[in-house]
Amino acid sequence: MSLIILSLNIWLSGVVVLLTLIVLILLVFSFSIMAKIRKIKEQSSQETPALGSKFEHYLKTFDAKQLSSLVDLKKRGVLNNSKKVMGFLIIGQAPTDSSSLAANGGVIITVILIAIPVIVALLLLAFRIRRSVRKIYNHSQRVEAKQLAEYLKSLPDDEVEKNILDRKSAIEYQLSHKELSGDREIRDDRGLIRENPDPSLPVVAPKKRATKRPPVDPKLTKLVLWFSLTATFWLIFGTTVGEYVGIKFVAPDIDQASWLSFGRLRPVHTNSVFWGWASLGMLALGYYAVPRVGNNKLYSIKLGWIALILINITVLAGTISLMAGINNGGGEFREYIWPVMLPFAVALILTLINFIKTIAKRKTKEIYISNWYMVAGLMFAIVITLVAYLPFWQDGLGETIVQGYYMHQGVGMWFMMFTLGIVYYYLPQQLNRPIYSYSLGILAYWTQILFYTLIGTHHFIFSSIPWWLQTVAIVGSVGMVIPVVAGTTNFIMTFKGAWYKVSDSYTLPFFIVGIVFYFTGSMQGTAEAFRETNLIWHFTDFTVAHSHLTMYGIITFFLWAGMYAIIPRLTGKEPPQILVGAHFWLALIGLMFYSVPLMIGGTMRGLSWMEGKPFIDSVVMMAPHWLWRAIGGSLMWFSHLVFAYNLYRMWVNRPATDVKDLALAELEKELGNENE
Numbered sequence: 001m002s003l004i005i006l007s008l009n010i011w012l013s014g015v016v017v018l019l020t021l022i023v024l025i026l027l028v029f030s031f032s033i034m035a036k037i038r039k040i041k042e043q044s045s046q047e048t049p050a051l052g053s054k055f056e057h058y059l060k061t062f063d064a065k066q067l068s069s070l071v072d073l074k075k076r077g078v079l080n081n082s083k084k085v086m087g088f089l090i091i092g093q094a095p096t097d098s099s100s101l102a103a104n105g106g107v108i109i110t111v112i113l114i115a116i117p118v119i120v121a122l123l124l125l126a127f128r129i130r131r132s133v134r135k136i137y138n139h140s141q142r143v144e145a146k147q148l149a150e151y152l153k154s155l156p157d158d159e160v161e162k163n164i165l166d167r168k169s170a171i172e173y174q175l176s177h178k179e180l181s182g183d184r185e186i187r188d189d190r191g192l193i194r195e196n197p198d199p200s201l202p203v204v205a206p207k208k209r210a211t212k213r214p215p216v217d218p219k220l221t222k223l224v225l226w227f228s229l230t231a232t233f234w235l236i237f238g239t240t241v242g243e244y245v246g247i248k249f250v251a252p253d254i255d256q257a258s259w260l261s262f263g264r265l266r267p268v269h270t271n272s273v274f275w276g277w278a279s280l281g282m283l284a285l286g287y288y289a290v291p292r293v294g295n296n297k298l299y300s301i302k303l304g305w306i307a308l309i310l311i312n313i314t315v316l317a318g319t320i321s322l323m324a325g326i327n328n329g330g331g332e333f334r335e336y337i338w339p340v341m342l343p344f345a346v347a348l349i350l351t352l353i354n355f356i357k358t359i360a361k362r363k364t365k366e367i368y369i370s371n372w373y374m375v376a377g378l379m380f381a382i383v384i385t386l387v388a389y390l391p392f393w394q395d396g397l398g399e400t401i402v403q404g405y406y407m408h409q410g411v412g413m414w415f416m417m418f419t420l421g422i423v424y425y426y427l428p429q430q431l432n433r434p435i436y437s438y439s440l441g442i443l444a445y446w447t448q449i450l451f452y453t454l455i456g457t458h459h460f461i462f463s464s465i466p467w468w469l470q471t472v473a474i475v476g477s478v479g480m481v482i483p484v485v486a487g488t489t490n491f492i493m494t495f496k497g498a499w500y501k502v503s504d505s506y507t508l509p510f511f512i513v514g515i516v517f518y519f520t521g522s523m524q525g526t527a528e529a530f531r532e533t534n535l536i537w538h539f540t541d542f543t544v545a546h547s548h549l550t551m552y553g554i555i556t557f558f559l560w561a562g563m564y565a566i567i568p569r570l571t572g573k574e575p576p577q578i579l580v581g582a583h584f585w586l587a588l589i590g591l592m593f594y595s596v597p598l599m600i601g602g603t604m605r606g607l608s609w610m611e612g613k614p615f616i617d618s619v620v621m622m623a624p625h626w627l628w629r630a631i632g633g634s635l636m637w638f639s640h641l642v643f644a645y646n647l648y649r650m651w652v653n654r655p656a657t658d659v660k661d662l663a664l665a666e667l668e669k670e671l672g673n674e675n676e
Contacts, residue, residue, distance in 0.1 A: 280312075351378055377417035427511050573649065
């Protein structure tokens with residue numbers, strides 16, 4: 001009883017810490033809003049001379065496109081105005097017994113129920129204030145743009161010649177990776193120097209923005225974005241369920257509802273992140289990469305939309321059925337009943353047809369290696385699904401053997417195979433250099449197909465499965481060293497001569513983490529397959545840590561890297577770099593807090609079982625390790641919220657208002673009115 005009270009106290013303390021963190025975030029948000037309002041007021045209260053000098057600064061900082069528009073307007077007579085600006089508008093200001101209570105489940109639930117609407121209300125208020133401030137700011141920018149337009153019209157011809165045409169020709173010069181500093185006014189008639197408008201020290205080092213690429217078909221862009229959006233939804237949903245399940249290890253009697261029981265929520269968590277997040281995320285990146293490497297268009301956008309809808313139907317229907325207690329009992333990761341899984345299989349078949357027909361019409365001679373991996377992943381996923389759900393061979397031990405095959409092939413020949421194809425395209429793209437060795441990629445490809453298809457039954461060592469089949473699985477697990485070492489070497493050597501790019505990129509750190517866990521997690525799987533180690537680790541929390549090191553540390557980090565690589569190119573909008581860093585470190589530190597304690601605790605638990613100690617002793621021993629699991633899981637879950645916000649900023653974020661563009665638009669509008 002005291003252990004339960006202690007656990008509930010710890011859990012309640014965690015809730016208080018989380019609420020405090022949210023309040024601090026709201027305070028920081030409020031201070032930033034106040035600072036922006038103060039800045040707008042300062043701008044609106046400036047005198048005319050200051051505004052005039054600001055317009056001269058605008059004139060000096062026009063980019064090439066804006067200068068071209070300005071020259072065109074000059075030729076069309078808009079700027080031939082001898083009148084001088086007599087004054088400027090002035091922007092006006094906008095309207096302005098404790099332990100027993102803590103252990104009581106009802107008190108805890110009441111606190112949470114009160115806190116949720118309060119937090120939601122505060123967040124809505126904060127976003128409402130932010131929207132109002134944005135409106136005030138945009139209004140001030142439009143007013144200033146009109147003033148700038150009048151200023152440009154007042155310029156004499158010689159001023160236009162000197163400050164516009166000369167700068168337009170000089171804008172082509174670029175710096176040679178060297179910075180200049182100082183507080184003196186910069187005078188540079190040749191346009192070689194780029195002035196930093198904010199000389200203060202940055203909070204984080206600036207990262208390189210996405211390189212402009214040839215335009216992508218808008219229909220394909222929309223398809224890829226919706227795959228990414230729905231994948232992110234299932235990531236948030238699935239890991240929120242996982243967060244709740246993790247809390248149950250610390251406070252097991254937090255609820256009594258059957259549909260919230262561990263037995264129902266755990267498969268909801270695993271299946272939603274497997275088939276919802278990971279599968280949709282992989283296909284999002286695949287639909288972009290497959291036509292790009294063939295230098296042609298996707299065969300059918302319509303088939304892509306059908307696949308997207310079918311997979312979402314599968315995960316939605318599967319979630320509802322699992323929480324209602326309708327499941328394919330006894331099959332880990334195949335808890336969905338066959339009518340629910342059928343749309344997923346159809347979606348895979350349609351995607352395979354789409355990819356093969358796209359590759360068949362490629363404009364390149366060779367089939368790039370990434371397409372080998374992606375098509376193979378789709379083929380194996382279809383085979384795996386059929387083997388798992390057709391009933392012909394699932395009697396007695398046959399079902400156990402099929403379960404081992406399905407469970408491991410799902411991870412290795414669907415998720416891992418397809419994701420490696422993603423890496424073979426997106427990693428060289430981000431480094432702007434070819435993959436180190438095509439031959440190593442082919443070696444890894446065929447040896448993975450050879451060995452990974454044999455290793456499923458190493459999950460049933462010392463079972464009733466034939467001894468020779470167990471041995472084959474162990475040999476196959478050892479053989480997996482070949483593709484893992486070949487693939488890791490290939491990826492690491494691709495960085496050769498380009499490691500300096502890591503510090504300037506917000507995508508490459510995600511690739512590096514994925515590569516590191518690809519090697520360590522895969523080698524850990526090989527180590528677990530031996531009979532001696534399997535006897536200690538299997539059926540303990542060690543396997544839980546291992547599954548997260550692979551599915552999260554490899555698959556998820558690679559998917560994030562790919563999405564951060566292409567979505568800015570598709571939308572033209574960058575994520576907030578400081579929040580990308582926050583996402584990265586929260587996810588990585590959370591994964592370490594989650595997995596390392598479980599590996600330590602799982603090893604101690606296995607040794608305890610081998611010594612014949614009472615089972616309940618191992619449960620008590622795992623309590624602090626489960627607490628670390630909850631802390632690490634919370635950090636990982638919070639990083640997913642940050643990623644979802646970053647996706648929002650990359651997709652629908654409004655572009656910053658540019659006074660110079662507004663001024664040119666105002667002049668263009670005036671010219672149109674005169675022509676009428």
